[in-house]
Amino acid sequence: MIKSFLPEIKHTDSGNFFLIAGPCVVESRENVFEVAEKVIAITEKLKIPYIFKSSFKKANRTKGGSFMGIGDEKALEILAEVKAKFGVPVVTDIHESQDAAFAARYVDILQIPAFLCRQTDLLVAAANTGKVVNVKKGQFLSGEAMKFAVDKIVDAGNKKVMLTDRGNSFGYTDLVVDYRNIPAMKETGVPVIMDCTHSLQQPNQASGVSGGKPELIETIAKAAIAVGADGLFIETHPNPSIAKSDGANMLKLDYLEDLMVKLVRLRQAL
Structure with a gap:
């Protein structure tokens, strides 16, 4: 199904999950291209269908002074460069209706x-643009409830929809993943993705900076594949400790290849 949405995506006949990966936000052209080049080399080697991800701006921040971006148009132009140079599809977040077009x-x-x-x-x-729309499941919703988000987009005339799980709120400062949500969302008939990094956030910390447990990324990803996720979403950065957003739960770029090798083997075994 992902091939019908994105005809330019490669390796869809490999039997692998597809991967959405990149830095949380566009920090600079150099950072974006460093990540893109490394991830593309890995996904080409392992024949994993790949979509590059980075937010052109981060509107949802705990503190008012937190980094939001380098400028909307400048960041989007960098993302368009990635698409043009590497020939991979690109995804970015939108936060307001006027962002869509x-x-x-x-x-x-x-x-x-x-x-x-x-x-x-x-x-x-988003539906009216005719682009693929990936909707992340709210931390406050069940997987079953996401059918209504799908219905809104389809009813607007766009059948190119994907859903992504990113955990459920557990108290005020933690998230848990309920893997029942993956088969529940697959009942809608759209591709379902597991966000392996945001689901390990520890939000609402007193410091105003979200925490995280990146050491569990492999665990989240393995379980998601085991229960039938079509794709995995992983934010990655050369040095998460200095990342301008979500560094506490991102995967260090150097660890990505080893993780992908393990996950491809698991997918093949299943």
Whole structure:
């Protein structure tokens, strides 16, 4: 199904899961291209269908002074460069209805953040661009409830929908993954993805900076494949300790290849 959405995506006949990966936010052209080149080399070697991800801006931050981006158009132009140079599809987040048509000029997939997955105007605006729409499941919703997000997009005339799980709120400062949500969302008939990094966030910390448990990324990914996830979402950075957003739960870029080798083997075994 992902091939029908994104005809340019490679290796869909390999039997592997597809991967959405990249730095959380566009920090610089150098950072984006370093990550893209490394991940593409890995996915080509292992024949994993690949979609590059980075947010052109981060609107949802705990503190008002947190980094939000380098400028909307500048960041989107960098993402368009990735697509043009490497020939891979690109996804970015949108946060307001007016972002949809603007971002759609540069990328292939518009991603709806989890906190905004019930925003009808935003979903419809994304649908109206004709681009693929990836909706992240709200931390406050069941997998079954995501059928209504799919319905909103399909009813607007766009059948190119994907859903991504990123955990459920557990108290005020932690998330847990309920793997029942993956088969529940697959009942909608759209590709289902597991966000292996954001689901390990520890939000609402007193410091105003979210924590995380990146040492469990492999565990989350293995379990997601075991229960039938079509794709995996992993944010990665050469040095998460200095990343400008979500560094506490991102995977260090140097660890990605070893993880992908293990996950491909698991997929083949299943």
